[in-house]
Amino acid sequence: MGQNAMRPELGVSVDKGALHVISLVSVGAHPTSGRPRRAEQDARAVELGLHLAGDNLHVLHAGDAEEPALRGYLGMGVDELHVLAQPPGADALPGLADYIRESGVQLVLTGSQAETGEGSGMLPYLLAEKLGWPLVVGLAEVESMSNGSVQVLQALPRGQRRRLKVRLPFLATVDNAAPKPRQSAYGPAQRGLLDVEEIEVVIDDVFIGAALTPAKPRPKRLKVIKAKSGADRMKAATAKASGGGGQVLKGVTPEEGAAAILKLLVEEGVVR
């Protein structure tokens, strides 16, 4: 793409406070112990929000206000955390959508995927659909803002960046390409306020009805390294995943096609 080299000259022309931003946060889980904590990507959404809106950042959570891990976000220097009180298993979507619609917000930031609960990563998509807003996936940086539209960098795989111009309001997810969250400090975390709002609870029947089982690790595609030199390996590691290895089936019956796909899946070890 070659666009990342052009980044610096644009500089930061974002006026803190001019933008009305909400960062959506959830309760995370530490990867090795599973204990509640501030979620890594949501913390990045708060960090980016603090960059953009400073003290005016609005941090919103739908769930249990009693969860101590929520204070981890307050510890980043946010004075107040808004909570839409919900029991576990309730659908966060309607409450969030109503709140955002009424708040007059221009930009909603959220992590890509929750660390607890369903963790489907669908919330940003469903929320954007419900609001009728554009969604930017993998927001890495907000470069500038003018006339109701924002120029942003979107993170793509392998460190690539795509420059986008998006009209406000919009919703954006952040992943590990966004700036690292600042340390959460104990003092502000304890002093921060929780503004709890009771909302109509919508039970997510699909979620409640389903049984959760631990995910099985996805089978890994075998990678045969054919490179002979270091330069080749570097190329293999950095090159864009390219097609070409595939096979185009044309004019075959659905049965033949399905058989070919199944054969490939068995070969790759996806189906055993």
Add this chain to the structure above:
Amino acid sequence: MLNTLLPILLFAALGLAVLGALRRVSLWRNGRAAKVDLLGGLLAMPKRYMVDLHHVVARDKYIANTHVATAGGAVASIILAILVHGFGLHNRVLGYALLLMSAVMFVGAIFMYLRRRHPPSRLSKGPWMRLPKSLLAFSGSFFIVTLPVAGVLPANFGGWLLAIILGIGVLWGVCELFLGMTWGGPMKHAFAGALHLAWHRRPERFGGGRSTGLKPLDLTDRTAPLGVEKPKDFTWNQLLGFDACVQCGKCEAACPAFAAGQPLNPKKLIQDMVVGLAGGTDAHFAGSPYPSLDGQGKPVGEHGGNPHQPIVNGLVDADTLWSCTTCRACVEECPMMIEHVDAIVDMRRHLTLEKGATPNKGAEVLENLIATDNPGGFAPGGRMNWAADLNLDIMSHKKTVDVLFWVGDGAFDMRNQRTLRAFVKVLKAAKVDFAVLGLEERDSGDVARRLGDEATFQMLARRNIQTLAQYDFKRIVTCDPHSFHVLKNEYGAFEGRYVVQHHSTYLAELIVNGALNLGQHKGASVTYHDPCYLGRYNGEYQAPRDVLRALGIEVKEMERSGFRSRCCGGGGGAPITDIPGRQRIPDMRMDDIRETGAELVAVGCPQCTAMLEGVVEPRPMIKDIAELVADALLEDTAPAKPAAARREPAEAH
């Protein structure tokens, strides 16, 4: 003429000195309240000064004798001079006494002066170079002025010229001694030092005691500041303690961070705190500056502050505070018994708890400690993996046991696991009734506390204490001096009081009791590295050496050993905050080790092991005392163990 001039001079100077003292006291009172026994402290002060402080100063015989003469002479001369020349008690006996005392002071001041001819770099220059001359002027002038009183010379001898010279000499001396004492001259150390001894924040240190545990923050008091942001957030007796500094630079000479070129000089730090409490800039500091990476030292005069201004990034850079390894070498050396480490941790507390500004890996380590109870972020369920094949008893099953073996976070480190397994082998050989907490154990909180995260420390401490309260044990033994220190000295404030021993102490006990069948250490010559948290923090220098001697090892001592041992660089979270310097502390320590010519260094701490093994080879081998003992264990005779009997034929070809 002098007879009218002297009383005026003396009393005017005294009056001004009292004013200065009141001003100084008001500066200290900017600090927060502290629980201090005001009267008891004052009464105990002379003994603290003559015994405890002298004990530290006497490590350097030259300066001890010189100081006794100068200070003793000065105190006596001042009192006598006020009586004789102030109140005009022209008594012959008093005259002779004043002659004698000013002579003693003069001789002391001469030796002071001689030492200052080629002062080592650790000594501050500036006004401190003037001080011996001022003392000479004071004692010399009073000696001559007193000669007529004693009847040695006639009154009015020498005429006007001498009278003027003597008048100037007295004025100079009186200004330095009386005014300098309370208005911020070098003699301030006498005034503030005496009161600092009286109202010290750790009175337990006097009379041969030891007090090294950090003081807890009251987290339930929402109005109390979390650590120290501004000079006024220190307690008043801490501010007083800073004022006691004599700028002798013993701390600077002992500080591993300073030697490594990291931006810390304990003496400068204390002087910066003095600047903070009095207001102003550090432009007048006349000692070694904070080191900088270019070797020039950070320029002096660019930092300043006052009691109501934040310290960090005004008076002191954060790097300076994070360079400290909390090794306590400065505190151990300080002849004024100033508590540098307390001050540094107080300021770190503010940075971590309020600002969220723990540098480098600090934030990650603290988050891990909260979420996984270990700094590495390892799955808590893996805490006992190192002992998967050892069949250790777990406290939750046994409930009652002689020895509770506190494993520590070294359980997650593959190098330290060798030490732990060696120690278990020894415990089993000695048939000790012991058990471990297993998955119930958590990090002791040492690193969190030194990084200023008092909240996480207290959380870990409370949970550990809760766990320990369920069980019945006679003592806790650990291979980690940091856990040892925290369990022994810092859990007490949270009602966790135990008999805690470092494994070297326990091994020495086992050996004395004949519980171990030991052979001799074979091969390599050995030196021993004292861990800070075992030695300076807990005074255990002898047991590790006794254990090594029992193995037939003649320890080749390093120059810096015992209470003067140099830190490995691994304490106080220093490897986590990782402030760059010109060289690494463990490399310097390895040079100390190499100087002895020893091929092996015995250690007693997982941090020291990790830091020293991080030094590039070729270098001496590093082995924990537990490993050395385990290696020297003589297996029981063949019939005792069928397993050993079965192995024999395989070995005998």
